[in-house]
Amino acid sequence: MAFVTALRRLAHVRLREYSWRTAAVTSGAWLTSQRSFTSGSPSLRSDNKVTINFVNRDGEKITVKGSPGDSLLDIVINEDLDFDGFGACEGTLACSTCHLIFDEDTYKSLGPVTDEEMDMLDLAYGLTDTSRLGCQICLTKSLEGVVARVPESVADIRQSKDESS
Secondary structure: OHHHHHHHHHHHHHHHHHHHHHHHHHHOHHHHOOOOOOOOOOOOOHHHOEEEEEEOOOOOEEEEEEOOOOEHHHHHHHOOOOOOOOOOOOOOOOOOOOEEEOOHHHHHHOOOOOHHHHHHHOOOOOOOOOEEEHHHOEOOHHHOOEEEEOOOOOOOOOOOOOOOO
16 A cells, blocks of 8 residues: 555656646757757758759759759759769769769869779770769858760660660
């Protein structure tokens, strides 16, 4: 019987404590001492986006916006851009289908090319001195307005050579 009484008292204390916390939250009293998870992080509104200009295989310029930290492959996928064969390996650095060509100044600002990326670029059609893989380029604010040209052809093993299958 003493055990049951102790449980009831404990439940009553917990209920009263819960009621006090609920009242404090609804009145706003807790706001002065409570930390927020979102107070220090920037919002992902459109003013925090970076503009990228893709030039597709037909020479058409397509302007899209992406979030800093996204790769150029992520942008192509998220914006549902129709570049045939683009991103076959889904960014695992196992193909060269996200091959993009940049102007000289942009290429220099992209940072170093890893050995793994260089190995995949060796398999790319239309390789130039300013070629990079889109899955390896992460957006930063400094890339605002960058132009990335999609090469005329792509090395995609999923496409048959004679187009008959």
